[in-house]
Amino acid sequence: MIGLFHFRQGPEGRRVSSSGSALSFKGVVALAGQFPVLAGVDLELPRGETILLRGANGAGKTSLMRVCLGLLPVVSGQARVLGFDVNHQKVAIRKNAFLLGHQSGLYDDLTVVENLRFALKAARKPLDEIGRTMELLQLSGRLGDTRIGQLSAGQRKRVGLAVLVARQPELWLLDEPHASLDALSRQVLGQVINDAVTRGSTVVMASHEHDAALPRVDRIVFMAGGRVDHVEVIKEEASLPSTQPRVGSHDDPSIPLSPDIGESNTDTSSEAGGSGSAHVA
Secondary structure, three states, X not given: OOOOOOOOEOHHHOEOOOOOEEEEEEEEEEEEOOEEEEEEEEEEEEOOOEEEEEOOOOOOHHXXXXXXXXXXXXXXXXXXXXXXXXXXXXXXXXXXXEEEXXXXXXXXXXXXXXXXXXXXXXXXXXXXXXXXXXXXXXXXXXXXXXXXXXXXXXXXXXXXXXXXXXXXXXXXXXXXXXXXXXXXXXXXXXXXXHHHHHHOOEEEEEOOOOHHHOOOOOEEEEEEOOEEEEEEEOOOOOOOOOOOOOOOOOOOOOOOOOOOHHHOOOOOHHHHOOOOOOOOO
């Protein structure tokens, strides 16, 4: 994308990935109340890739992303994100990761500009990219001085994306990011995701969108019943496969799973330090 970021590129313009794992889950069991929303997840994801989470409602996609920020407790197994333990180093993770979910995490009584400034100051990030980020997400002009409570769902989503782009975290966690966005905004979303990965960030995204509407992905994680069913690595020139998850192939009838709890839209704001998505370190 011209004019927004300057990227370090490897041979033939390909992105340069950081070493180490973005996510390392070993036998992770996580609870929401009394329900195990993750029931023994084993998953290793490298840095500097775009990873797509696939699975039916209740498969554990949203829960996996919430566990990454310590919003759901890990009661068994080991979970590390960007090298940090999710149970004991939440603050360090939240300084370097951002979750954009069903709840925007924005303040209704503040304007678009004020929300961006507040979020960046709270995360101790520079404010010099606000203007260009607002222009990119079509938020400049009169819209920038409008209070969040007066915006449409699509406009609120664009403000959340603007916070994400301006923060430039190492790990992007996107839960149905295309929801409420129009065609142009979806195209911009694809561009900023590709640019973020080119810069070295890792993007983990849960989406039910058709393959053609998605940015390029490097691997697909298929989930079912709170577990990882299988992982498919995408070749350089290959398009997204139409493979369906082998639902139930690892289901354990001894573990009671709620069909909907894993995809709950409810956000644990008090744990994140903000009202919704965890954008405050």
